[in-house]
Amino acid sequence: MTALMADAETAADQPASEQEDRHLLALIRALLATEQAGGEARAALPLGGTFDLVVTCDGMAAARALRAMDEVQGVTAGVVRLPAPGLLLWCVPPGTAAGWAWHPAALCVGAPYAVPLPGPGADSGPGPYWARPFAAAQRVPPGPLRALRALLTEYGPPPPHDRVAASGLITISPS
Template sequence: MSAATVPTGADVMQHMIESAGPAHAPAADMADLAAMIRTLMAVEASRDTRMRLGGNLFDVVVTSAGLQARSAVALMDQVQGGCGPIIEDPDNGWFYWLVPPGSCLQWEPHAHAVCLGAPHTMTLPSLNRRVPPGPYWLRPSASDRLVPTRPLRDVLTQFRPEPTPHARFAARLRITA
């Protein structure tokens, strides 16, 4: 084609086909997206589902589920106008606060909480599970909010929930000093 020639629709289509690459090579992130969609559909369909932390969904802050942590939830309800999603795990005595993705990269060590992201995984209870047995939604998941890390950190510093999760994580992950 010369510079004065206007490409035809067929020329444009052929260029798009050639620049798209082979049909059998999906985009690198499509497998992750498909897995994430399957996971979220399973949770919505009332099934507990194992999910990888990080990515575009959320990280998690782990604290005890004792009286101090419950006081922290009550204050976060006030701060946030209804606290973002929290899963209570009564078998382990933990709260899992769902925080924005990437939070673990900025989370400074905290005496009463641990923040986890990729490559860790966790099991999300079905969206309709609101009571034990097993993990359940203490504060339901809403599509429009997560727990903000700065206010959460301040509230956890104020209430200092005990026992801290650090020793149990270290033992589980076989971390030694």
């Protein structure tokens, strides 16, 4: 996490594309350190620099939306399944949270929040794992993001808001 904070401090003097590259590099370092530690102690990674998250409840309705998004995008990128508390975290472009309108089946979070994520090789449970692998160049872009909202409306997973609040999953990122 120290490397992540150091990278963030030096990024302010660089052009936006270099800042995003440095933030992504810091994210990858943190994820690799987590994987080398056995994937149990996950670092809380700051949102907003590399991606924001759309959070939905997991279950049959969310599984149908996930399969439908695979068809819309080819393969849905960056979706974390959290068996307990039963949530899906969809990686979306940074800044999405700022323009996200309220939705009964989803919420969107970005900076200044942080969330623990599994290591890059975690592709099965029983704990948190990547239901769709994170790819730096592949996030849910604007067109499919509108499709995701529509699919969540159509399939109607339960509201995640209380589960997220009770889980303590999303925290304020240290500056």
